[in-house]
Amino acid sequence: MASTETTAQDRDGGDLAGLEAGLDALETVQTGRKPFRQTFVEKILPPVLAIALVLAVWQALVSFGIVDDPTKLPSPGAVWGVLQDAWLKGELLGYIWTSVSRGLLGFFFALLIGTPLGLLVARVRFVRAAIGPILSGLQSLPSVAWVPPAVIWLGLNNQMMYAVILLGAVPSIANGLVSGVDQVPPLFLRAGRTLGATGLKGTWHIVLPAALPGYVAGLKQGWAFSWRSLMAAEIIASFPDLGVGLGQLLENGRNASDMAMVFEAILLILTVGIAIDLLIFSPLERWVLRSRGLLVKG
Amino acid sequence: MATTLAKAADGTEAATHAARIEHVSKSFAGPAGQQLVLDDITLDVAPGEFVTLLGASGCGKSTLLNLVAGLDRPTSGAISTDGRPALMFQEHALFPWLTAGKNIELALKLRGVAKDERRGRAEELLGLVRLKGAHGKRVHELSGGMRQRVALARAIAQESKLLLMDEPFAALDAITRDVLHDELTRIWRETQLSVLFVTHNVREAVRLAQRVVLLSSRPGRIAREWTVDIPHPRRIEDTAVAELSVEITEELRGEIRRHGQH
Numbered sequence: 001m002a003s004t005e006t007t008a009q010d011r012d013g014g015d016l017a018g019l020e021a022g023l024d025a026l027e028t029v030q031t032g033r034k035p036f037r038q039t040f041v042e043k044i045l046p047p048v049l050a051i052a053l054v055l056a057v058w059q060a061l062v063s064f065g066i067v068d069d070p071t072k073l074p075s076p077g078a079v080w081g082v083l084q085d086a087w088l089k090g091e092l093l094g095y096i097w098t099s100v101s102r103g104l105l106g107f108f109f110a111l112l113i114g115t116p117l118g119l120l121v122a123r124v125r126f127v128r129a130a131i132g133p134i135l136s137g138l139q140s141l142p143s144v145a146w147v148p149p150a151v152i153w154l155g156l157n158n159q160m161m162y163a164v165i166l167l168g169a170v171p172s173i174a175n176g177l178v179s180g181v182d183q184v185p186p187l188f189l190r191a192g193r194t195l196g197a198t199g200l201k202g203t204w205h206i207v208l209p210a211a212l213p214g215y216v217a218g219l220k221q222g223w224a225f226s227w228r229s230l231m232a233a234e235i236i237a238s239f240p241d242l243g244v245g246l247g248q249l250l251e252n253g254r255n256a257s258d259m260a261m262v263f264e265a266i267l268l269i270l271t272v273g274i275a276i277d278l279l280i281f282s283p284l285e286r287w288v289l290r291s292r293g294l295l296v297k298g
Numbered sequence: 299m300a301t302t303l304a305k306a307a308d309g310t311e312a313a314t315h316a317a318r319i320e321h322v323s324k325s326f327a328g329p330a331g332q333q334l335v336l337d338d339i340t341l342d343v344a345p346g347e348f349v350t351l352l353g354a355s356g357c358g359k360s361t362l363l364n365l366v367a368g369l370d371r372p373t374s375g376a377i378s379t380d381g382r383p384a385l386m387f388q389e390h391a392l393f394p395w396l397t398a399g400k401n402i403e404l405a406l407k408l409r410g411v412a413k414d415e416r417r418g419r420a421e422e423l424l425g426l427v428r429l430k431g432a433h434g435k436r437v438h439e440l441s442g443g444m445r446q447r448v449a450l451a452r453a454i455a456q457e458s459k460l461l462l463m464d465e466p467f468a469a470l471d472a473i474t475r476d477v478l479h480d481e482l483t484r485i486w487r488e489t490q491l492s493v494l495f496v497t498h499n500v501r502e503a504v505r506l507a508q509r510v511v512l513l514s515s516r517p518g519r520i521a522r523e524w525t526v527d528i529p530h531p532r533r534i535e536d537t538a539v540a541e542l543s544v545e546i547t548e549e550l551r552g553e554i555r556r557h558g559q560h
Contacts, residue, residue: 016480020428020443023474027441191391194367194384195456196408205404209395292394293438 074260079267082260091244096272099230099245102158103276106165107226113166114173114222118215121174122181123203132178135171143168143229147236156239161230168229169222176218180211216288220281227273246272315380316460316492317343317366322375323517324361335361337517338375343460343492345380350495350503350510352546354554358518359496363462366494383460383494384453388468390445392437398448399424399433405455423451426485443474447481454489463495467502476534479505483530500543500550505532510546514553521553 034042055076061067062075070078086092121128121135146167154160184207192198192206234247244252246269253261289295324336335358343349351359364370366377367385392401402420411419424432427447437445446466453461467475483506486493497503503510507526514521524546528538 016477016484017428020477020481023477024429024441024444027443027474028439187387187389187391188393190369191385191387191393193369194382195405195452196382197404201408205408206393209393212395291436293436294394 071257071259074263078260079263082258082264083267086264095244095246095249096268098243099234099247099269100272100276102161102245103165103223103227103230106162106230107169107223109162110166110169110173110222110226111219114170114218115177115215117170118174118177118218119181119203119208122178122211123207128178135174135178138167138171139175142232143225144232144236146229147233150233151237156237156242158242160237161233161242164229164233165226168225172222172225173215173218176221177211177215180214180218181207183214184210212288213285213292213294216281216285220277220285223276223281224273227269227276231269314344315342315378316345316347317341317379317383317494318377319362319366320376322362322365322372322377324358324365324370324373334517336365336372337519339518339520341511341520343494345459345492346490348486348493348495348506348508350497350507351513352497352500352503352510352550353513353518354498354515354550356518357513357515359498359513360464362513362518363464363494363496366460367462380459382456382458383462384456384458385462386446386449386453386464386466388465390437390442390449392445392449392452394437396437397433398429398435398437398440398444401437401448402452402455405452409456419455420451423455424448426454426488427451427481441474442470443478446470446478450482450485454485454491458491460492460494463493465497466495468497468499475502479534480531482506483532487530500547501534501539504528504539504543504546505534512546512549512553515557522549 058073059076062073067073083092086095117135121132143164146164150160150163150167154163188206188210189202192202197205230245231247231250234245235251238248238251242248246265250262250265250269253259253265286295319339319341322336322339323334325332325334327333339362341349351362353359361370363385365372366379367383368379369385392398393404396404399417399420402423403416406416406419407413421430421433424430427450429444429447429451432440432444432448437448440448449466467478470478479502482493485491493506495503495506504526510524510526512521512523513519524542526542528536528542532539
């Protein structure tokens with residue numbers, strides 16, 4: 001045994017640190033950002049091509065007289081003309097802002113209500129049993145169904161719009177948080193408990209951050225629901241005093257049988273919905289997932 | 299060795315043991331009624347002692363560790379520890395929303411360490427596991443071995459007298475595991491922690507421990523104990539380690555064979 005000891009001692013000491021540094025270097029994966037060219041070819045080019053194709057088909061339908069009725073299908077040029085007109089009159093940004101400000105403010109209130117509600121449902125067994133199923137059920141109720149009662153309760157005003165947004169978005173946000181909390185690995189809870197994170201400390205330091213990916217997914221869906229509910233409310237409850245948002249613009253186009261205006265409104269609703277998602281929610285989601293190493297690169 | 303000294307000085311003061319497990323039994327409600335998992339376990343871990351619990355599947359070694367960690371209560375018997383023990387799992391259990399350094403700082407924060415001291419202390423602990431400069435690294439950017447070292451640093455950050463380890467190196471490759479055995483031995487000797495280390499790997503048990511406790515399976519009972527007085531540093535391929543491992547393996551196989559006979 002004596003000989004074993006001396007040789008072992010020779011191999012120990014500074015040798016171990018070097019060995020370990022080598023192992024660390026070998027096993028650490030190097031990751032870097034993709035070059036712009038690759039991003040362009042993989043991410044930007046395909047949707048641009050798809051849009052170009054749709055425009056080409058649309059133009060062809062009009063040019064070759066396949067649909068020969070501008071009250072049914074206006075040409076892309078005509079829709080562009082209406083857009084340009086609204087821009088030059090200084091009305092375009094006004095339409096967008098009326099709807100976006102309503103949507104975001106409503107979403108913000110939905111966030112303030114949905115978050116504590118979701119936490120309560122996720123953590124308190126009685127509350128979950130009592131309202132959990134109703135909350136998930138509400139998600140499948142089209143929010144347009146809330147417009148008639150909201151008009152009767154609150155009248156034709158902005159409050160009614162916010163009420164419809166809340167009823168649409170709160171269940172999504174709360175449910176996102178609930179499923180986020182449910183998917184927290186039990187190992188994290190055990191690890192947290194051995195570190196002394198119990199009760200409220202555990203909720204704050206372990207449960208909430210661990211549930212963040214599910215929560216953000218809920219926010220994303222909550223925004224989609226907010227925007228849809230708002231458009232439904234604006235179309236059904238259009239009233240001159242409320243200011244013209246995108247939903248009213250669509251309804252005005254219908255009343256005037258102006259198909260170019262209807263297309264303009266639909267395009268704007270779609271564009272704004274996508275833009276808010278691309279500018280706010282998708283980056284937020286990517287950041288959360290990437291910082292945890294959960295974003296799998298194609 | 300420290301083991302025998304502590305055993306001789308068996309008294310009632312808290313300082314004479316890091317953990318004391320007295321006649322502990324644990325049963326769970328199973329499909330066939332109450333199922334006894336641990337049967338009358340009595341075991342002391344002396345301050346600064348390194349004990350490995352060795353056993354095949356179903357010996358309840360993880361259950362015992364959970365009981366000592368206070369994550370579960372024994373059905374009968376008593377467990378006392380010198381303060382709240384730290385616990386390391388087979389999975390690193392680092393929080394992926396925090397950097398390596400912040401994981402350690404969270405442990406310090408939950409222990410009540412002042413904000414301006416945490417960063418420096420975390421750096422020190424990272425230095426202890428030879429990961430200086432990894433403070434800002436995300437968990438997914440670290441290799442398996444590095445993650446377990448951060449987890450070890452986080453466990454040490456709790457400044458517990460007792461470190462419980464639940465097969466912490468079982469998921470690592472052989473080379474990394476061997477290196478971490480050396481690291482753990484070095485850190486154990488530097489910090490004078492008491493360690494209760496659960497494993498099913500006989501060589502690992504012999505290479506690390508001062509005392510190896512063999513548990514029988516279904517229900518878990520203490521079958522036999524060995525005092526390991528092979529001097530450190532030990533190597534996994536040392537003849538002394540190998541010889542004792544063979545002896546313990548024979549015993550373990552005997553325990554397992556008994557289950558095939560009825």
